[in-house]
Amino acid sequence: MAKNLVIVESPAKAKTIEKFLGKDYTVKSSIGHIRDMPKKDMGIDIENNFQPSYVVSADKKKVVADLRKSVKTADQVYLATDEDREGEAIAWHLLETLNLPKDTPRIVFHEITKGAITEAITSPRTVDYQVVDAQQARRVIDRLVGFEISPVLWRKISGARSAGRVQSPVVRLVVEREREITKHTTQSIYKVKAELVNDNGEVVDVKLSKDFDSKDEAVVFTTALLDAKLSVSAIEKKPSKRSPKPPFITSTLQQEASQKLGFSVKQTMTLAQGLYREGSITYMRTDSFTLSETAIEAAGAVIEKTYGSDYHQVRRYKTKDAGAQEAHEAIRPTDLTRPEIYGLEDQAAKLYALIYKRTLASQMSDAKLQRTQIKTNISNRDETFVANGEILVFPGFLSVYDYLSSDDKLLPDLSQGDELTLVNFAARESFSRAKPRYTEASLVKKIEEMGIGRPSTFATMVSTVQDRNYVTKETREGVERAFQLIEINEGKVEQSEPIENAGAEKNKLFPTSVAYLLTDFLVKHFGDIVDYKFTANLETDFDTIANQGVVWQSVVKEFYGPFHAKIEAADDISREETHGMR
DNA sequence: CAGTGAGCGAGCTTCCGCTTGACTT
Numbered sequence A: 001m002a003k004n005l006v007i008v009e010s011p012a013k014a015k016t017i018e019k020f021l022g023k024d025y026t027v028k029s030s031i032g033h034i035r036d037m038p039k040k041d042m043g044i045d046i047e048n049n050f051q052p053s054y055v056v057s058a059d060k061k062k063v064v065a066d067l068r069k070s071v072k073t074a075d076q077v078y079l080a081t082d083e084d085r086e087g088e089a090i091a092w093h094l095l096e097t098l099n100l101p102k103d104t105p106r107i108v109f110h111e112i113t114k115g116a117i118t119e120a121i122t123s124p125r126t127v128d129y130q131v132v133d134a135q136q137a138r139r140v141i142d143r144l145v146g147f148e149i150s151p152v153l154w155r156k157i158s159g160a161r162s163a164g165r166v167q168s169p170v171v172r173l174v175v176e177r178e179r180e181i182t183k184h185t186t187q188s189i190y191k192v193k194a195e196l197v198n199d200n201g202e203v204v205d206v207k208l209s210k211d212f213d214s215k216d217e218a219v220v221f222t223t224a225l226l227d228a229k230l231s232v233s234a235i236e237k238k239p240s241k242r243s244p245k246p247p248f249i250t251s252t253l254q255q256e257a258s259q260k261l262g263f264s265v266k267q268t269m270t271l272a273q274g275l276y277r278e279g280s281i282t283y284m285r286t287d288s289f290t291l292s293e294t295a296i297e298a299a300g301a302v303i304e305k306t307y308g309s310d311y312h313q314v315r316r317y318k319t320k321d322a323g324a325q326e327a328h329e330a331i332r333p334t335d336l337t338r339p340e341i342y343g344l345e346d347q348a349a350k351l352y353a354l355i356y357k358r359t360l361a362s363q364m365s366d367a368k369l370q371r372t373q374i375k376t377n378i379s380n381r382d383e384t385f386v387a388n389g390e391i392l393v394f395p396g397f398l399s400v401y402d403y404l405s406s407d408d409k410l411l412p413d414l415s416q417g418d419e420l421t422l423v424n425f426a427a428r429e430s431f432s433r434a435k436p437r438y439t440e441a442s443l444v445k446k447i448e449e450m451g452i453g454r455p456s457t458f459a460t461m462v463s464t465v466q467d468r469n470y471v472t473k474e475t476r477e478g479v480e481r482a483f484q485l486i487e488i489n490e491g492k493v494e495q496s497e498p499i500e501n502a503g504a505e506k507n508k509l510f511p512t513s514v515a516y517l518l519t520d521f522l523v524k525h526f527g528d529i530v531d532y533k534f535t536a537n538l539e540t541d542f543d544t545i546a547n548q549g550v551v552w553q554s555v556v557k558e559f560y561g562p563f564h565a566k567i568e569a570a571d572d573i574s575r576e577e578t579h580g581m582r
Numbered sequence B: 001c002a003g004t005g006a007g008c009g010a011g012c013t014t015c016c017g018c019t020t021g022a023c024t025t
Helices: A011-021 A058-073 A085-097 A114-122 A129-156 A167-183 A215-225 A250-261 A265-277 A293-306 A346-361 A440-449 A455-467 A513-525 A534-548 A552-571 A575-580
Strands: A004-008 A025-029 A076-079 A188-197 A203-208 A230-242 A367-378 A384-394 A419-431 A471-476 A479-482 A485-489 A492-496 A499-502 A505-511
Touching: A004 A011, A004 A058, A011 A025, A011 A114, A025 A058, A076 A085, A085 A129, A129 A513, A129 A534, A129 A552, A167 A440, A167 A455, A167 A471, A167 A505, A167 A513, A188 A215, A188 A384, A203 A367, A215 A419, A215 A485, A215 A492, A230 A384, A250 A265, A250 A346, A250 A440, A250 A455, A265 A346, A265 A440, A265 A455, A293 A346, A440 A455, A440 A505, A455 A471, A505 A513, A513 A552, A534 A552
Parallel strands: A004 A025, A004 A076
Antiparallel strands: A188 A203, A188 A419, A203 A384, A230 A367, A230 A419, A367 A384, A419 A485, A471 A505, A479 A499, A485 A492
């Protein structure tokens, strides 16, 4: 019978670890957090030094009951929740709820490999109360912000139901982007492209070194070109290289799956969850670029065997993000000898293949390129025609990832002084574009850069702001727009005004009218909460709790004083005022 | 006389982060 009980967060993880540990160990999971403050009330005794009250969540009653049973029959319990702020807190909640002794061993590992787990068992520590306290400060502040501002909104802004440390800056981003787009005035310039040909009939695509501001200038140039002699004035060749990107983390997986496969953020996470559960990939909610050494070796072996050692380069990626907590590995296949999964739902198979390729590519050598630039002199003008070519000399990682053969722009072998003839010419009006609207994936990227939100919440966050009716995802058809076109046909300058479709949007995020009102209200009365640096500043405070033993209540108190004063002040604002704002 | 509608009052909403399925749109 098993004497040792190990408790982790994820059931899928529990299964894998149980295999590694053998018969003497039972591995159970908490399925995330087991306790929280009550759903309905504030659950914080503000007068009494912000004492939070915790209750076992309704959907975890069974889990806790089951764990209690297992604890009874075990000789030794190990708390093996993730090594990050939330994981430490879960370990503490387990300790309290299951009445475990304070010195219950706490073990941690950052990868699910046999080596990492057996190593962890031999070097236990105890629960780190400073880290737990940092989590409590985080939790209490989030509750205070959400539960004090939201009721103010119910009274002041019809349609506004909620505000929070994360969701409100997210809404603000979408609103501000839309305002920029509204303010944008399109300006037009004239871009010149041409096809030149040498004596052998080889064609070179060129563009002009300068754009024109007006149609008149473009016409003057085009007319001059009719009598011009074109000759190669300079050829410049230089080697360049491209390096692979690091393996996937949650946000980059969401990005690439959105761009390359057209998946929504939620869709990606659901598919990844399936792959994780069946053991095909590592954990999908992570902010770490790290690959385990066993994975690095396995990838290397596959690369050497399939492509040869020239294609292999061991790389270890480090995060630049100060807020990353790195409790897990990067997202990778668990078996690197398996490039594809057959008999699987189509979309999951595509996502797996993407993850496989990205992982393998991250351990491959640079692609080597030869860039060539050819400048062509125009006898009666100062501008020059420029042709850029790029030849793939050695594919390296591009053999498996990101390779588009159309990228290879081959230029004919020309020499300085070669005469060229114009065969095709177009100067077309092109319009300046406003910044693009966010997609779900680009919004996630943006908030991650700002250090707001965590990998486990990226997907729910983009759906929360839509559920609250602050943001809508829309596909809009463009409108017809005329543009000026100048061409050369049979030795004559010809002008026309064709129509193009402009401003079409697919699955882009738009703010609702409530979002404008809400954002303006929050910026005016709770500027620090919707400040994009709010979370980052809090993180520094949480670090002082975790690392320097600062009392968590002092951090909460310092925040709450000025914050609550603003709540009181906001209550005096008349509803008319909030409706006059726009 | 029956059906309509204005007006009033009561009850409800809410945060972020960690995990999965179950269960509706």
